[in-house]
Amino acid sequence: MNELIVQDEQSLNELIKRVRAAQAKFATYTQEQVDKIFLAAATAADKARLDLAEMAVSETGMGIVEDKVIKNHYAAEYIYNAYRDVKTCDVVETDDSFGVEVLAEPVGVVAAIVPTTNPTSTAIFKALLALKTRNGLIFSPHPRAKNCTIAAARTVLDAAVKAGAPEGIIGWIDVPSVALSAAVMSGSDLILATGGPGMVRAAYSSGKPAVGVGAGNTPVIIDSSADIKLAASSVLHSKSFDNGMICASEQSVIVMSDVYDAFKKEIAYRGAYFLNAEEIDKVRGTILINGSVNAKIVGQSAPAIARLCGFEAPESARILVGEVESVEISEPFAHEKLSPVLAMYKAESFDDALKKAEKLVADGGFGHTSVIYANEHTAKDKIAAFGDLMKTCRILVNTPAAQGGIGDIYNFKLRPSLTLGCGSWGGNSVSENVSVKHLLNYKTVAKRRENMLWFRAPEKVYFKKGCMPVALQELKDMGKKRVFIVTDEFLFKSGFSKRVSDRLNEMGIVNTTFSDVQPDPTLASAKKGAAAMRSFEPDTIVALGGGSALDAGKIMWMLYEHPEVDFADMAMRFMDIRKRVYRFPEMGKKAYFVAIATTAGTGSEVTPFAVITDETSGLKYPIADYELLPKMAICDPELMMSIPKGLTANSGYDAMVHALEAVASVMSSDFANGMAKEAIKLIFEYLPVAYKNGSDETARAEMAYAATMAGMAFANAFLGVCHSMAHKLGSYHHLPHGMANALLLNEVMRFNAAEAPAKMGTFPQYDHPVCLRRYAEVAELVGIKGKTDEEKFEKLLDKLADLRKEVGLPESIKAAGVPEDKFLEQLDKMSRDAFDDQCTGANPRYPMIAEIKQMYLNAYYGKEGK
Template sequence: MADKLEPIDSVDSLKEHIAVMRKAQAEFATFSQEQVDKIFYQAALAANKARIPLAKLAVEETGMGLVEDKVIKNHFAAEYIYNAYRHTKTCGVIEEDKAGGMKKIVEPLGIITAVIPTTNPTSTAIFKSLICLKTRNAIIISPHPRARKCTIEAARIVRDAAEKAGLPKHIIDWVPSPTIDLTNELMHSADCILATGGPGMVTAAYSSGKPALGVGPGNNPAIIDDTADINVAVNSIIHSKIFDYGMICATENNVIVLDKVYDRVKEEFIRRGCYFLEGDDKEKVGHTVIVSGSVNAKVVGKPAATIAKMAGVTVPANTKVLLAEVESVDPSEPWAHEKLCPILGMYRARDFEDALAKAERLIHDGGYGHTSSIFIDTRETKKLDEYENRMKTCRILINTPSSQGGIGDLYNFRLTPSLTLGCGSWGGNSFSGNLTIDKLLNIKLVAERRENMLWLRTPEKIYFKKGCMPTALDELGTVMHKKRAFIVTDKFLYESGFTRRIEDKLDQMGIVHSSFWNISPDPKLQDAEKGLEQLNAFKPDVVIAIGGGSAMDAGKIMWFMYENPDEDFSDMSMDFMDIRKRIYRFPKMGKKAYFVAIPTSSGTGSEVTPFAIITDVETGIKWPVTDYQLMPNMAIVDTDNMMTQPKGLTSASGVDVLTHCLEAYVSMYQSDFTDSFALEGMKLVFKYLPRAYDDGTDVEARDHMANASTLGGLAFANAFLGLNHSMAHKLGAFHHIPHGLANAAILTRVMRYNAAEKPTRMGTFPQYSYPHTKARYAQAARFCGVTGKDDDEVFENFLAKITKLFDYVGVKHTIAEYGVDEKYFLDTLDDMTEQAFDDQCTGTNPRYPLMSEIKNLYLDAYYGRPASAYEAE
């Protein structure tokens, strides 16, 4: 088999590639499930790592969509698709019922031709390549002419990683410059066609004489019933409609509102930054978007204000969605069509029957078989039954933003994730529902919105109160019968004799011990690697990390590498959208050693969290590593260990605690359980931090600040954090501002940003039904004793209270005041911004940030510019 082939530039060269691919695929078809799964895993990892550069390349080349949203699509295409199929058997016997006499054996189809659209050029290439790898098929990709570079780059990244993992060469290939002749030959030569694109391309695929899996157009009519939660309905539709500027085919294209709530719905759209067109403006935009019965390619994936300008209409620059009130559902009405941009027609329905009739007509004339959605009180079972029976669509979404909901596994976890959405026989397609690796039937799916389960995870044991350490350590000998203890700390604590109390107790119990004390204040991966050598030589059965967050975090990393020497740190530090769906899975900890965390400062809460922050000095990247396997087994919070904190550390660690509590309280993962920790923690900070700062020997103040730190840790260990920490991590990595002070320098600005009434976007997870972060902050403020006539006033008074506390404990107000050079700050700003956007903490922020917004927050915090309301721009 030829290792190298000439590029495909003619029908003859294409035939040569196909012949070589057939031989390679025949070899691939003999691979075991273990071999296939290894290839699938490495390919998904590689695609996930490249999500941001691929998103940038797609927007740069096509001029469509938004980088930040394409990052989500790429992340979804790698992580969620991998998670959906990582345990699925696709080789040999996949099911056997001996009693019933049934066996299922699977074999690959052969060579798959994949037509990739310009709307989702990288995510679809990732998705189709991965499912072909999982099923042992070869794939040859035909990119859209306006998205060749980014599509080919996505395929190349997947191919190279797969081949490195053992995939035979020539399994993934592409046509660099598709022509009509080459496309016809592709369809003729393949064993199956995955056609995603315009109607002409899909029709050609079905007419090729080969099996084809193509998709029809969508024209989702979203009904808002008079029993619906208006906030949830309107904000879900906006959240969906502005996602990548409306290019997902499942998105709502028209909204049908029952008469009783019509005016309230319209008011909510306007309040949230949408704009209703009237008169000639409505006609101008309608005929700009729809030309000769089809969507104008020039408007696809463009912002609302840009489209208005193209039509010669002036609207506010920050307009999220353009709407028009329309009556006709006839195809002659431009607003009744699929639009692929943030444009929405709005119909008034006399009653539920009228709404159903309008929805049926809109589907029939442009979205048959695709997607329909409804917002309704789910106790209205008769209405729902009627709706489900009459909608001829393969996805019926209830109380769900349909762009994100239709692709599956985000707002309903039984709806299979996919970036190819079939319309069944209703839409002239050969399959229905979301394309899976084995679905070829017409199936009607009803997906009702669900919030994923949350959790409360803590160490097995938490000891607290002044003087508790000897009693807690006693368990290592009397209960657990440990023999060898390894202490991880920093040089100052070791040389000052700070660890002597632990060593004396271990000696008393006859536990042999050794220590590693070269942990830097900002812990480095290289420190942990040096400590690991000593750890491996000593072979302890208990690891004790004592110090600030640096020692405990480094200890966690050393513990992990000691227990799992073959694991790759770059894999364990991989970001995830959802900790339950991450590609990399942490192995079970505790096989070799029990882990004890003992804090000596009241700040990080690391003693009770699954987080470890560590910096790779070779790359300069500060990694927040997260998994519940890193949760300490025992936490010992003894105030005796914290009585010598200097003023600077008391201040920095104290404001860090407040940030932990505030971010956990408004996180996308907050719950009643985490709220209790967060509220009590921040209340203790306001009451006792000034006392601890004034008098370090104040035992009561130190005791309560120690508790506040641990309470904050318990809160964000389960609710996670947000954008404030993402940005602070980068200030520490690039400019070495102590973590607590970095948090404080930007806290009130991030709070204003999160509390904006018209945010650009909500976070992706469905825990927040609609923007209400200001109300959450106001609840926290009232718990801490702040008053006011309404939420707005309480919020402003809360910010003033925080600022007063920061002034009292000597916290500076700007980044510049910490001695950060202006030129270096501006030189690193873009890198900081992108890394903060990609930081693990960003995903659970209540407001999904654009990189431009993060950049402005950094600039505001550096120059001390007056804080604005940070409304959508």
């Protein structure tokens, strides 16, 4: 390729075209090809480290050759070692179980701004990063360091091309200027900027993505617990390195008063020259020009700076130290100095030291680096306080700042880099040491995967007529001593709850009964019960009754074990119970929870659900979390022989809706469906019998089992919008929950059965609308025949309507006695609240509020929407 001399905008545009063409070819290279090139380039740079160091000092007049050799060596060796095995091509990460592939691609052409302070090591560093990531690179050198920067770039380029890289993959501006620097930034795809604040600001304002770094003004605290020899040696080692030109190097030390003299003596012994008052004033007047560091002192030796200031310092002086007091911006010593000039402050307390360090960072070093020397074992609190207070992205402990900040020398988890991000504090886009990841675009290929499902039930579920006394024997076998019984007023006054308390008394287990649970239990009632529990201190809670008593018992259990919980937090909605914002605390540490059902409907004895009423608003809130799942469930049909007809109908139909919504749910599974479908079959067969003849033992038993199976089904598949609407219909118009569900079921099923709904439920297992087929399968299960799924579905709706009539439930909300004016007045708010109910999320068809409103209207007037 012909040599191109870039000295104006036309030649620069030609260079950009060449590099872009080379990069397009380079982007097709394999990881093996790239790694071969990366090795060759690093090797060549490493071999040229001394020559390049000599060129840099000769051209810029800054720094120390021997130290620049270390920088060049570091830029080649440490960067190669850090990224030699890192994948940067094509697929870099795979997780087949989650269906994810991450692919890395180059960003394109990178504009590299190189400072005069580190002209060759920065060039090596940026060139190697670009080659490892298959990017093209164009250098914009500092005018005072252009020859050595270009020499470093050429060294890397020649080795890379010889190893197979496209010719022209790295380029540079031969005659640098502010205009050409701006042009290369605007013509690139990404800017990698290292330089003064003005240059970095220009990069960020260029209109192109930029990775730039901010100014450093590193403060160092020397705590009373510090190893003084280590601290003094480290500070001197860092501050004198390459005459203080690394931006992370120490600018001020803040020494605790009780170790001040010892530190001063130690650092002076090792080569620090302490300025007298007159010399401090002379240096103070030389450090800055117009508020910025004087270029004449940058990278110069301590004796040279002294001569520039008009006095002599020993040739052995490695750094100049000014003992000053002010940390205000008006004090020149409080600034970044990019030279072996160090400010030293005395702190009367650790808080004083922290305040001084915080001020120094705020006035010139936001986001960069800060250091503390302290005993890691005895001064943990001080180190933690320092880390909390410092707004710097590198907080170094017992580490020389210059060599420690660049990483991988004194801490092997800090990425090696010669471009140190300062985060938003320093006006930067990155807050870490810049690495290969900042020069890559990552594409994530996310393949569809189904969520893990589950089937969770109480540890023990006992069933069969007469099982309760036998099941309760478990409590004695478990060594339980004190049982708190939660029930409702009717079961207590009728003596029904004595079946439990008598059995406990027989076993010698102390017990007490709380019976102040009303239908639609309130939070106030639950709090009252929890207070009684705290007085009694039970190791077991037995909730006996229908859904109200069982739900109230669960909330009391929660408040007893964790009185700190907030009801509003527990009632928070979730999309996925595993990812909910609020995490329920672990239950069962104080008390073992036993649920005994006395009605065949709610299934609360086997579910993680509890419906509680906010007494201030009157609204019902379904609370769900597996921490609320009872530890033991007892389903004894003998306890259900005296259920009145109305309760039999309402609770039985509630169980039917549980089962049908579990089948339709987006989280439906074979495990839940097995329970749900068996429950549906039993309810169709035995609910009419139990309703008409409450003493029929078979019917009562089968309904008890059906309700519990339906409960286990929806405990794992969850419910749908029928329950959402029923919760609000019941709370707004005081209808029994089972009745509210019965009045809405057919309308919701017709809504869900749409083959092309406006919106589908969101869950990976539910990949297309299948509700019609699911309902048809239910129809087939209960003996319905038809030529099409539509015909079977319509016959299933008719069968459900017939069941509703057979057990004496009304045909419409209006027929249930809800006044039309009151219903219409509250319809909009009720529809909105139903949409926001916890159960809505698992519905197979995602409802709009207007659609919920229309379903309410259809159900009110008894006209199913079609």
